Amino acid sequence: MTHEILGDFKAYSLAGTDQEVRFITSVLNxxxxxxxxxxxxxxxxxxxxxxxxxxxxxxxxxxxxxxxIAAQKAQKAMVNITFQQQDMRELNYNQQFEAVINMFAAFGYFTDDENANIIKLISTALKPRGLFLIDLLNRDWMVRNNLNRYWRHPSGEYVLSYKVQLENGIATMKRQLINQVTGTKIQYDFVLRAYSLPEMANIFSNSGLSIIETYGGFDGRPYSAETPRMIILAKKDT
Ligand SMILES: C[S@@+](CC[C@H](N)C(=O)[O-])C[C@H]1O[C@@H](n2cnc3c(N)ncnc32)[C@H](O)[C@@H]1O
Structure with a gap:
């Protein structure tokens, strides 16, 4: 690992959450x-x-x-947040939220039917004309760009390197976590159903959601084959 690469990881981490939150608030408005x-x-x-x-x-x-960890941090920041431990397949809110966000590739863990049903449950959780923002990996970009990435883990800072293979829409990420302090390496595979934009559009329309914008990054650039992320903003129809 060169010093130069670590420098990039630092820049990535600084941009990270602040930029994402600015993006979230600006698109949800x-x-x-x-x-x-x-x-x-x-x-x-x-x-x-x-x-x-x-x-x-x-x-x-x-x-x-x-x-x-989240509750401790919220207490330290002196903010009130309702935290709930639940599997997203069992989401059971009814017209409760102005917006639902799903950030950092936290979708596609289950079967196609289960994943599609989660989108239905999200739609039910939204108030009429509520917004859903989902931030997914651009699967084709990932396959072409097997990069080292910086990843923040609650227990410290790790560098994550990965290689992505895509077969029948299933992305297998061969990950290696390197602890910067101890130098320890952990290797594991992470498997995710990575959807294309037309597939997501179809799932959304079956759940009463319409796509109103797509983005390729948290700087607001438009989504294309060349962007690392596929961020979709959708609105509940009624
Ligand atoms: C990639 S992380 C994203 C976390 C957060 N959105 C962020 O950007 O920092 C994925 C999260 O999904 C959670 N998760 C995994 N399987 C889950 C499930 N079946 N139901 C609810 N959460 C789950 C993990 O605990 C983890 O916090």
Whole structure:
């Protein structure tokens, strides 16, 4: 690992959450006090910043350890967030949120039917004309660009290197985590159903959601084959 690459990782980390939260608030354009469900909130990095800005935030994740860290950070930041431990397949809100966000490739973990049903549950959770922002990896870009990435883990900072293989829409990411302090390496595969934009559009329309914008990055650039991310903003029809 060269010094130059580590420099890039640092820049990436600094840009990270701040830029993402600026992007989220600008595209959702909500009023203070309106409600946001952060679906798969992890350790709360978006939820906490959004709560600081006066939104009524609920953070949901399946991993209690992540939620515990998130709750501690929220307390330190002196913000009120409702945290809920739940599998997203069991989401059971009814017309409760102005917006639902699903950040950092936190979708595509299950079968096609289960994934599609999650989008239905998200649509049900939204108030009429509510917004859904989903941030996915651009699968084709990922396959062409097997890069080292910086990844923030609750227990410290790791460098993540990966190689992506795509077969029948299933992306297999061969990951290697390198702990910067101890030098320890952990290798594992991460498998995700990576959807194309037409596939997502079809799932959305079956759930009463219409795509209103697509983006290729948190700087707001338009989505294309050349962008690392596929970020979709959709609106509930009624
Ligand atoms: C890629 S992380 C993204 C976290 C967060 N959105 C962020 O940007 O930091 C994926 C998250 O999904 C959660 N997760 C994995 N499987 C889940 C499930 N079946 N139900 C709910 N959350 C789950 C993990 O605990 C993890 O926090």
């Amino acid at each position: 909500l009023k203070s006090g309106e409600s946001i469900l952060d679906l798969y909130c992890g350790y709360g990095r978006h939820a906490i910043e959004l709560a600081k800005q006066g939104f009524a935030v609920t953070g949901l994740d399946a991993t209690q350890d992540f939620l515990d």
